[in-house]
Amino acid sequence: MTPHVTNVMQTFFGTLMAQIAPALGSEYLIGSTSVIAMMMSMAGTEYERGAEVRVMENREMRTLFAAAAPGIGDSALSRRLEEASGGEDTSLRISDLDRTNAALKQLLIELHSHVEELEGPDATDLDRRIWAFMRNAAERRKLPHPLAAA
């Protein structure tokens, strides 16, 4: 599909902001059009990277769960971690990746909450790994602000 979606979205962002919004008479429509333009630019960014960031997150959470499961005393939680760690993304549709991502994140919340109640070096190490995962994942999802990039 050419021109590339990201390129089209960025171009439309510029057209809406520089040509169309200023020509609108209504203050409300100018504001709304500007917001739509910025979101088109962000959608262009997400189109390019969307599958990759979700696949990476899902893979990293499964790796984290695989490492954590044997040391978790709560047998039910440990079993669920073990099961989740064996999954894989067979569909690369964003909606499918999001569904899996949500299930894994819900389990991550339970694991993190559980680990925070534990003491000892293993718990500290696991807690650090969870924070590191969340930092990296948030950084990968950073949305460049189109006005800052312009």
Add this chain to the structure above:
Amino acid sequence: MEDIAGRFTAYLQHKMPDASNIAIASLSRIHGGASRETYRVRASWTKDGSETERGLILRRDPVSSLIETERDLEYNAYRAFHPLGLPVPEPLYLETDLSWLDRPFFVMEEIRDCSAGSAFNPDPYGALAPKIGEQFWRHLGSIAKQDPRAIGLAGTMEWVEPADVWKKEVAAWEAVIDEDEMEPQPIARAAIRWLKRNPPPPAQKISVVHGDYRTGNFLFDVQGEIRAILDWEMCHLGDPLEDLAWAADPLWAFGNYDRPAGLIAREEAFRIWRAHSGLEIDPAAFTWWEIFNAVKGLAIWISAGKEFAAGNNLDPVLAFPSWYCTDVHDRFLVNRLSELVERARS
């Protein structure tokens, strides 16, 4: 299209029975103000033989909003602070009778020839930043300094004891996330657990908390005078550090932590606030309110996204923060919290 102008003309006639020739020269919707539909109105009338032309702002409850609040909170705040000389618009009418415009609304004076800086503009104030900055932090200090009982607001808002403020606020915003999240929020959940494990000291005093004091929510003129502090729909009684930390949130300064609100240096801003509030800034308490405010922000952005996704309100201004502001607050929280957790270990 809905005949708001015609119906509002009838309302003005009802409120001013002695006036004649009431006319609406223009009525146009203003962008922003995502929690209310906001209209700029140019009205004129004849009374006692003289003609009056006045700019008005009409704030009507939307069908669904970014922030679900009672409009009388905002109206009462304007009514309390206007006589004190704080730059707020003069409140004129509060109307809850649905027969006029289908939804409750209030009317206030229009502050003309002013603009609001956008929080999403990298440099919203330009050369006016130092002058506006001094006023911005001074006014926030003045709000914190007021005794809510003395200005008549304690009776209109729920009272809270200094030791209970943090619990009440965390519970309220956690409930919003519980109700509105469309996907699990590991960072917000970790932050909420941290807030509960590390409570702040009791508030120094119970103040009126504006609740959304920030870039974009005040009007200034070309000379750099702040003419109106707006959007009091989230005001409540609480810890004045909540407002200070919200105003200094990096989201409102394009991520610039050292120049909060995109105005003046952090140290100078906080010195001005201390001087005009008469209050201190306990570093640990301030840090707690910083974390809290990022969680509160996430709750608002999550809620806005849900309203948009559900089709309850398709204004793009509800979708935007759900993407962009969520991203900013997630990254701020995860970086700040992991530092704090690590520091507590060492």
